[in-house]
Amino acid sequence: MTGSALLAQATRRLAEAGIPDPGRDARRLLAHVLKVPPGRLTLFLPDPVESEHALLFNAVIESRAAHVPVSHITGRRQFYGREFLVTPEVLDPRPETEILIEAALAGPFSRVLDLGTGSGCILLTLLCEREGATGIGTDLSEEALEVAFWNRNALRLEARAALARGSWFGALGEDDRERFDLIVSNPPYIALDEMDDLSPEVRDHEPRMALTDEGDGLTAYRMIAAGAPSHLLPGGRLMVEIGPSQGAAVADLFRSAGLQEVAVITDLDGRDRVVVGRVAAV
DSSP states (O other), X not given: OBHHHHHHHHHHHHHHXXXXXXXXXXXXXHHHHHTOOGGGGGGGTTSBXXXXXXXXXXXXXXXXXXXXXXHHHHSEEEETTEEEEOOTTSOOOXXXXXXXXXXXXXXXXXXXXXXXXXXXXXXXXXXXXXXXXXXXXXXXXXXXXXXXXXXXXXXXXXXXXXXXXXXXXXXXXXXXXXXXXXXXXXXXXXXXXXXXXSOHHHHTXXXXXXXXXXXXXXXXXXXXXXXXXXXXXXXXXXXXXXXXXXXXXXXHHHHHTTOEEEEEEEOTTSOEEEEEEEOOOO
């Protein structure tokens, strides 16, 4: 079969399985199987596809039809212009998180703490974008840190990014007294009673501990807001990604912790996405 015929067949299969935008996913997966840049796939579509590639493509299409995320099939995800390794052990980097990156880059920083780093996409992107900055990424999951380790080394940031295992600020261990001029986090914010409403791609294939606190969705923010002031330099900033209904609640937690200049930043759809605050400058 030609690439065009395989693509049409795969698109129909994904549409039958209820996959949103089946044509897009079919093209991405065919480009992955054929090992060609997605933007150049059209050039290869008229050609016959070798049988082993066709078999592999049909297998990955069946995985996608079962709602396995495309990134888990390809093992890669684009984020802020860079490619990151992703596995089922880490949260899949999302375009919405780039709002947090933009907000962080809008101000100065040289030392960053990323709480719950997962794949490392936030910390590593900030260090790539801000030459000379250094930072620490923490995570409770050893498996997640292995992914972050690979991404750090692939981006050649070994000398600028450290990784530490533990729960939030507790991962700093002997470095607990160190202060940072920027603390960032995309913590688990899905409330337990919201889990059933998630898409199968998220609910069934991403790490549960990265999605929900098994409570009201605010547990991590309470801990982060309480600990941030003692870990920030004067004038330092705290920034967290939030769910679209959590802006007011998280902003109140920031203010109760003594943070100033608290603000809620919206995403491109006008939904609350990031809460920022700053400790007083001396």
